Amino acid sequence: MDVEILARIQFAFTIAFHYIYPPLSIGLGLVMVIMEGMFLKTGNKLYEKMTKFFVRIFALIFGIGVATGIVMEFEFGTNWAVYSRYVGDVFGSALAAEGIFAFALESGFLGILLFGWNRVRPSVHFFATVMVTLGSMFSAVWIVVANSWQQTPTGYHIVGTGLHARAEITDFWAMVFNPSMVSRISHVWLGSFLSGAFLVLSISAYYLRKKRYLEFSKSAFKIGLVVATLSALAQLFVGHKSADVVAEYQPAKLAALEGHYDGSKPGDMYLMGYVDQKKQETHGLYIPGGLSFLTKGDFKAPVTGLNDFKKEDRPSAVNFVFQTYHLMVAIGMFMIALTLYSCYLWWRKSLFNKHWLMVIFSFSVLLPQVANQVGWYSAEVGRQPWVVYGLLRTSKALSQAVTAGHIVFSLILFTWVYLVLFVLFIYLLNKKIKRGPFDEENLDHSPRHIEMADSLA
Template sequence: MNTEILSRIQFAFTVAFHYIYPPLSIGLGVVMIIMEGMYLRTGQKIYEQMTRFWIKIFALIFGIGVATGIVMEFEFGTNWAVYSRYVGDIFGSALAAEGIFAFALESGFLGILIFGWNRVSPRVHFFSTIMVALGSMFSAIWIVVANSWQQTPAGFRIEGQGMKARAVITDFWAMVFNPSSVDRLSHVIIGSFLAGSFLVLSVNAYYLLRNRHVAIAKSGFKIALVVATVASLLQLFTGHRSADGVAKNQPAKLAAFEGHYDSSAVADMYLLGWTDAQAQKVSGLKIPGGLSFLIHQDLKAPVTGLNAFPTDQRPSARAVNFVFQTYHLMVAIGMALIGLSLLGMFLWWRGRLFDQKWLLQIFAWAVLLPQIANQVGWYSAEVGRQPWVVYGLLRTSDALSQSLRTEQVLFSLILFTLVYSLLFALFLYLLNKKIKHGPDDLHEEVIPDYSKRDNPILN
C-alpha cells in the first residue's frame, strides 16, 4: 500500500475509534436529564439513584472520548499538511467555536455534575447536567459543520494557487449553514440519542435478566425506551432528508449508495445486494423505481448515475461496492431499531414488557446496533465523496504532506493500533466493573424528598 492509502486507513482508524464515545456522551446526557428531571419532579429516590449511576458511566465515556479526539488534530499536521493549509481558515473557526461554546461549557459544569451531589442544591446540579449535555451537543455541532463544509463548501473564496491555495471565509454564517450541515447534524444528533438510549436499555435489560436492581432497571428501561422510540422514528425522517441533500449536492455519491451506473435512467432501490463493478450492475433484492420515487416522488423519473461522471471524479470501482454495503447496512439497522423500539412500546402498553426474556436478551445485545450504524454511516459519507477531500475542489491525493514517507505512516499505524487496543480493553474493563457493581444504595437522611407526586407513566 502507498502513502495515501495508509494515511487514509490511519485517519479512518483513529476517527472510528474516537467516534465510539461522543455519540454515547450525547445520548446518555439526554437520558440523564430526563432521569434527574424525574427526580426533581417526583422526589422519588430511585431516580436520583439511577442518575448517580449513569453519571459515573458518562464520566468514563467522556474521559476516553476527549483523550482519543486529541490525536486527530495532530494527524492533520503530520499526514495532511496540504489539506490543513487549504481548510485552515474554515476549520480554525469551527474548532475555535467548539472550544469556546463546547469545551468551556462542559469543563465548567463537569465538576459539579460529578462531585456536586450534596454540595450544591438539586436545581443547580440539574442545571449542570443540562449544561454538560448541551456542551456535548455543541461539540458535535461544530465538528459536523466543519465536515459538512468539506461535503458542500459555501461562504468562501480561494486565495493562492497550486500547493499554496487555501480557502478563506467570506461569509461565516454561509459556511456554518452550508447546504448539507443542518441535515447532517440532525442525522448525527439523533443517531447519538439512539446510541445513548440503547446503552441504557442494554444495561437495564442485563440487570432484569439477572434479577438485580429490578426497580431501578424497570424505571430506567422505560425512560430509555421512550427516548429510543422517538429517536428511531425521527432518524427515518432525518435520513430521508439527508439522502435528498446528497441527491442534490453529491449525485455521484448517491449513485454509489445504490450502485446506479446508467447516466440517466430509472433507479431501483435495493434492500440488499452485491455490486459488480465490471459488469456495472447490482444483483439483489430490489424495489423497482424505488430510488426514483424517494427522490422525485415518481417511479419513472430518471436519476443521474455514475457513468454521467468522469472516472476520475467519482468513487473507484472498488469503493462503490464498499459504499453500497455500508449504506445498506446502516439503513437495515435503522429499520431494525424502529421495529425493536415499537415492539417494546407495544408490549409495555400490553403490560408484558418485562415478561419476555427473549426480548430482554435482544435488548442486552442491541447496544451494538447504533454503534455499527453510526460507523458504517460515516464510512458511506466519507468514502462516497472520493476522490475529493473537499468536494469538487481538493483531491485526497493532493492533500497529503509532501515529505511523508510510507514507512513512517505504517509504523505510526501499528503503534496507534496497539495503544488504542489497550485503551479499548481498559475502557471495557472499567465499564464492565461499573455495570457489575451497579447503582449504589442511598441513605435516607442524605436525600431530601421534594415531592410526593407520582409519575403514572413510569410506574
C-alpha cells in the first residue's frame, strides 16, 4: 500500500475507535439530567439511585474517551503536515474554542458530578450535571464546525501557494456557521442521544430479563425509551435536511450515496442494492425517481450524476459509500419502528411482558453505534478525493517525510493499545452492570435484598 492509503487507514481506525465514546457521553449525560431532574421534582430516591448508577458508567466512558482522542492530534502533525498547515488557522480557532468554552466547562463541573453527592445541595449537583452535559454538547459543536468547514468551506481566503498555501479566516462566524454546520451538529447530537438512550435501554432490559432491580429497571427503561423515540423520529427529519445540503453543495457525494451515474436521468432512491462500478450500474430495490422527488420535489427531474464529474474529481469507492449510507438509513428506520412499537406496548400496559423484545433491547446498544460509524464512513469517504472540498486533495495533504514503514509500525502499535483499552472498557463496564445500581456493601444479591431494592422509593 502507498503512504496515502496507509495514512487514511490509520486515521480512520483511530477516529472510529474514539468515536465510540463521545456520543455515549453526550447521550448518557442527557439521560442523567432527566433522571436527576425527576428526583428533584418528585423526591423519589429511586431516581437518585438511577443517576448515581449511570454517573459511574459515564465516568468510565468519559475517561476512555479522553485517552483515545489524544492520538489524533499527533497524527495531524506526523502524517498530514501539509493539511495541518492549510487548515491550521481554521482548526486552531475551532479547537481553541472547544478547549476554552466546552472541555473546560465539562471537566470543571465533572468533579462535582462525580464526588459532590452529599457534599453540595441537590440543586447544585443537578446544575453540575447540566453543565457537564452542555459541555460535552458544546465540545461536539466545535469539532463539527471544523469538520463541516472541510465539507462546505466559507469565510476564508487562501494565502500562499503550493505546499505553503493555507486557508486564513476572513469571517469567523461565516466559518462557524458554514452551510452544513447546523444540519450536521443536529445529526450528531441526535445520534449521540440515541447512543446514550439505547445504552440505558440495553442495561435495563438485561436486568429485566434476569428479574433483578425490577422497579429500577422499568423506570429507567421508560426514560430511555422516551429519549430514544423522540430522537429517532427527529433524526428522520434532520437526516433529510442533511441530504438537501449535500445535494446543493456536494452533488458528487450525493450521487455516490445513491449510486447515480447518468445526470440526464431522474435519480432513484434505493432501499437496498449494490453498485457495479465497472459497468457504472446500480442494482437493487428502489423507488423510481425517489431521489429526484426528495431533492427537487419532482419524480422526473434529472439529478446530477457521477458521470457529470471528471473521474479524478469523484469518489472512487462508490459501492462502499452506497452500502455504508444505506446501512445507516436501515438502522435508523429499524430504531424508529422498534421504539414506536415499544411505546404502543407501553400504552397497552404490556411492554415488559415480551421476553423476546427485552432480548432485542439487551443488544440494541449496538444499533446507534453502528449507525454512527457507518454514517461517518459514508460522509468522509464520499467527500474524496478532497480533504477540503474543492480546495485541497487528500493526496496533496500528506507529510512529505513520512514513509509507509513508519505508518505501518505506528498503526500496529495503536491497534494493540486500543485493543487493550477496549478490553479494559468492556471488562469494567460489565463489572459495573453486574454489580448493579445498589452498593454491594449494603445489599447482597439474595432474592430478599433484591426485592428490598426494587421497592425502594
